[in-house]
Amino acid sequence: MSVSSRDESGGATPHAFSSPEIEAVYRAIRSRRDMRHFLPDPVAPAILTRLLEAAHCAPSVGYMQPWRFIRVTDRGLRGRLGELVEAERLATADALGERGAEFMRLKVEGIREAGEVLVVSLMPDRERFVFGRRTLPEMDLASVACGIQNLWLAARAEGLGMGWVSLFDPETLRTLLGIPEGGRPIAILCLGHVEQFYDAPMLEQEGWDQRRTLNDLVFEDIWGRQYPR
Template identity: 70%
Template sequence: MTDQAFSDDERAAVYRAITERRDMRHFSGGTVAPELLARLLEAAHHAPSVGLMQPWRFIRISDRQLRGGIQAQVEEERIRTAQALGERSDDFMRLKVEGINDCAEVLVAALMDDREKHIFGRRTLPEMDLASLSCAIQNLWLAARAEGLGMGWVSLFDPPALAELLGMPPGAKPLAILCLGPVAEFYPQPMLVMEGWAQARPLNELVYENRWGVHP
């Protein structure tokens, strides 16, 4: 503990948001007040970014017809993914993988264009722009949980097709469709665990010391 630490209650709230954050698929409609949405996006904007390039771009989808077009693209990719999964295809098709038509807000998180001009921190690791955007999404996710809103990250789409639908410039790339809004309840565990699709691995299996594969 240092003099710079938060209070006990403040620390507990931070860890609670981290622990109870869930990738939500079930929403209960409703709305997100404009000032609340602005606050959540401001939280995203406070994310760290390599070279302070701030590569995140967020597109709010307020047009219901456009939202339907996005959902149709996700459904096409869901079917392709099921076909690629082979013997697990039926199990996959039973999973609810998105809540685009049910959530209060849809945001598309994208990487900026002209990213090749930014080489600070990216000369050997160009994917750091993606890491920076991911930090912004996580900030948004944790802030949403603290505000009592659910959020789900949808990655089942073809990036060029979605970029064309949204009129993105060359070089820009959509990374996530984010479903945001009120939920009846938060899942007590990750949904894929609850559905028997996968099991989370314990931390001690994923931490090494000094050499790959050597556990402390």
């Protein structure tokens, strides 16, 4: 798919990037994958810093910047993270009922193999931020998710894979990492070099589910009215 820097009517869009730059952004979006298989090669410190800076450039409601990152380098601590994930993996399989055995065949993390492991947490004392959150307090979580997506796309552009692991008990992980009360870990990110990127999302390749069509997800004016495209 090629991307033009001209709008639908053919007029110029003066604030657009150049066509190759636009295409690079869309390429990163299309080829990003939730990776589970990693090589043990280390991530260059300069690249890791760039990725964290990209995350920190994310939008946040009320400019609260609620993201906090903990880089986990201790191998023993990584092992503890792996144990937390395994415990939740078993509980999830049980909750899935007839799909439990199918779920157990999936690889759900690369904590022990990845060059870098980051735990992302919501900061404590978030209740003092009201701007944009009075009726939607969960916008703190949405803001952190934007930061994670920034990091993910930047990682793909740098040729690194990343996987978001959410199979853990948040309170147990909070205590393990000494996160202050009121903080809430929401992601274990496995980041590093990969042999290759999946041709399609892994869960799609494994037959777990398929991507919905855009027509099923975009409406116009009222719910259910198909968006004309």
